[in-house]
Amino acid sequence: MIEGKDKSSIIQMFHVHKYYGSKKALVDISLNISKNDFLFISGPSGAGKSTLLKLIYLGEPVSEGQVLVDGMNLSRISRKRIPLLRRKFGIIFQDYKLISTKTVFDNVALVLEASGKKRKFIEKKVRSVLRTVGIEQRINALPPSLSGGEQQRVAVARAVVGVPKIILADEPTGSLDSDSADIILNLLKGFHTQGGTVIVATHDKELIRKAGGRILYLKQGRLLGPTPI
Amino acid sequence: MATYYHRAVQDIKDNGFLSAVTIITIALSILIVSAFALFFTNANNVMNYWGKGVKIMAYLKPEISQKNLPDIKRKIQGIYGIQDVNFISKEEAFKRLKEQMKRQSSILMNLNENPLPDAFEISIIESSQHGEKIEEIATKIESLPSIEDVEYGQKWLERFTNIFDLFRLAGYAMGGIFFMAAVFIVASTIRLVIYTRREEIEIMRLVGASEKFIRGPFYIESIIQGTLGGIIGIAVLFITFKLIASNVDSFKHGLFNICFLSPEFYFGIILGSMFVGWLGCYISLKQFLKA
Ligand SMILES: Nc1ncnc2c1ncn2[C@@H]1O[C@H](COP(=O)(O)OP(=O)(O)OP(=O)(O)O)[C@@H](O)[C@H]1O
Numbered sequence: 026m027i028e029g030k031d032k033s034s035i036i037q038m039f040h041v042h043k044y045y046g047s048k049k050a051l052v053d054i055s056l057n058i059s060k061n062d063f064l065f066i067s068g069p070s071g072a073g074k075s076t077l078l079k080l081i082y083l084g085e086p087v088s089e090g091q092v093l094v095d096g097m098n099l100s101r102i103s104r105k106r107i108p109l110l111r112r113k114f115g116i117i118f119q120d121y122k123l124i125s126t127k128t129v130f131d132n133v134a135l136v137l138e139a140s141g142k143k144r145k146f147i148e149k150k151v152r153s154v155l156r157t158v159g160i161e162q163r164i165n166a167l168p169p170s171l172s173g174g175e176q177q178r179v180a181v182a183r184a185v186v187g188v189p190k191i192i193l194a195d196e197p198t199g200s201l202d203s204d205s206a207d208i209i210l211n212l213l214k215g216f217h218t219q220g221g222t223v224i225v226a227t228h229d230k231e232l233i234r235k236a237g238g239r240i241l242y243l244k245q246g247r248l249l250g251p252t253p254i
Numbered sequence: 255m256a257t258y259y260h261r262a263v264q265d266i267k268d269n270g271f272l273s274a275v276t277i278i279t280i281a282l283s284i285l286i287v288s289a290f291a292l293f294f295t296n297a298n299n300v301m302n303y304w305g306k307g308v309k310i311m312a313y314l315k316p317e318i319s320q321k322n323l324p325d326i327k328r329k330i331q332g333i334y335g336i337q338d339v340n341f342i343s344k345e346e347a348f349k350r351l352k353e354q355m356k357r358q359s360s361i362l363m364n365l366n367e368n369p370l371p372d373a374f375e376i377s378i379i380e381s382s383q384h385g386e387k388i389e390e391i392a393t394k395i396e397s398l399p400s401i402e403d404v405e406y407g408q409k410w411l412e413r414f415t416n417i418f419d420l421f422r423l424a425g426y427a428m429g430g431i432f433f434m435a436a437v438f439i440v441a442s443t444i445r446l447v448i449y450t451r452r453e454e455i456e457i458m459r460l461v462g463a464s465e466k467f468i469r470g471p472f473y474i475e476s477i478i479q480g481t482l483g484g485i486i487g488i489a490v491l492f493i494t495f496k497l498i499a500s501n502v503d504s505f506k507h508g509l510f511n512i513c514f515l516s517p518e519f520y521f522g523i524i525l526g527s528m529f530v531g532w533l534g535c536y537i538s539l540k541q542f543l544k545a
């Protein structure tokens with residue numbers, strides 16, 4: 026019995042493998058993430074951190090094994106329900122993935138529009154989130170005109186604006202100075218305190234040290250457990 | 255819905271040139287197709303009108319005497335499809351001819367004998383006013399012993415109908431071709447828009463946007479293009495029609511009763527044009543927007 030036995034677990038992986046062609050990106054990963062966890066996935070570049078996150082939001086399909094997210098078996102999920110899966114997440118992508126032809130406001134508002142929120146609510150909510158990440162003054166700017174750190178803050182704003190169940194953050198502080206990184210970290214902590222689940226992929230030891238929380242180490246696609254490399 | 259519409263309009267603005275080309279192409283297709291339709295409906299009206307006027311002239315043998323006339327008339331009237339039978343004496347026919355030829359009547363003056371035969375002018379009930387029926391009736395009349403010859407304006411009308419049918423066929427073919435061309439153009443436009451927005455579409459999916467949310471604006475965009483194209487096409491045709499109609503005398507004087515397409519018809523065409531937009535979009539999304 027795999028399915029949803031453990032009530033408090035929100036993400037489970039069972040003997041997951043991921044190959045890109047013949048390249049093995051992840052090897053035999055099994056893990057259990059509980060609701061309201063604050064989990065770091067760490068490890069050197071190319072270890073498979075981003076790939077692990079991709080399997081969770083179905084950015085990539087698994088090659089072998091099973092992934093369960095909040096009661097959904099991802100290898101059996103119908104195409105129509107993928108948007109439902111994705112709305113459980115707020116995702117901060119390593120490469121931000123902002124729409125370059127839309128303003129900061131529109132980029133963040135997109136999440137709320139897609140879930141059918143009212144215009145007035147969207148207006149208010151987006152502004153307040155942008156204020157929190159400290160990018161309110163660039164609200165009408167296009168992403169290409171922003172610095173890397175600014176883009177990252179927009180990406181964070183977009184991830185939290187929809188009040189998701191789970192935040193998947195791929196190097197959320199990669200382009201930020203330590204003060205800005207603190208703002209982001211506090212935001213994630215705030216989300217966690219309100220009952221959200223947070224998974225952060227990073228090799229930023231400073232961030233991990235400041236945050237505390239469970240750490241999983243990856244190396245060459247294998248899970249090493251909570252032992253530092 | 256409002257956001258879909260908003261995004262669709264934004265798309266049209268962002269791809270201004272492409273949208274303009276699409277709308278113009280649709281408009282041209284609609285213009286050509288509806289010009290054909292206009293021609294055919296009017297030609298059809300004219301032909302029906304002429305068809306209505308069809309009368310059979312039955313010429314009597316010269317030896318038939320006046321007192322047999324009521325009998326012959328009764329026989330003709332007994333044939334199914336006959337509406338009215340009118341006797342036209344050769345004197346009357348001669349008088350009519352003279353009236354018609356006013357200027358040249360001197361030619362007729364020189365004739366010392368009336369060369370025209372007595373005749374019956376026969377009109378036909380409406381339901382029998384077409385090719386085969388007329389011919390059938392004419393044959394029956396001709397077989398009467400006192401009738402020498404039968405004449406009706408049907409022969410050339412029939413030939414004209416054949417040519418007309420050919421034209422109509424060509425019209426359908428053209429309509430089909432332009433329909434496909436318009437669908438193809440819309441499909442390519444949408445494909446290009448999809449291509450320029452592929453990053454955006456990918457990101458929308460990643461943040462959990464439904465397919466409906468992603469596709470909706472494309473449909474609205476292409477239906478708007480179809481509608482605009484349709485309206486412009488019909489409008490241009492209407493203006494052209496008005497210009498021609500007010501400059502050509504024979505139209506003005508009601509010689510031909512030429513009229514524009516009926517509202518049902520051009521609303522139908524605009525509806526068809528919207529369908530073209532929808533179909534083009536559907537095809538393109540099916541091909542290029544696999545989830
Ligand atoms: N789409 C892809 N096609 C082929 N190989 C890929 C693809 N994505 C990742 N890989 C490979 O899989 C391995 C794991 O990549 P991944 O991006 O998960 O690493 P990472 O731990 O996130 O690294 P970083 O810290 O640099 O972001 C790498 O060797 C990478 O080259």
Ligand SMILES: [Mg+2]
Pocket residue numbers: 074075076119195
């Ligand atoms: Mg990575």
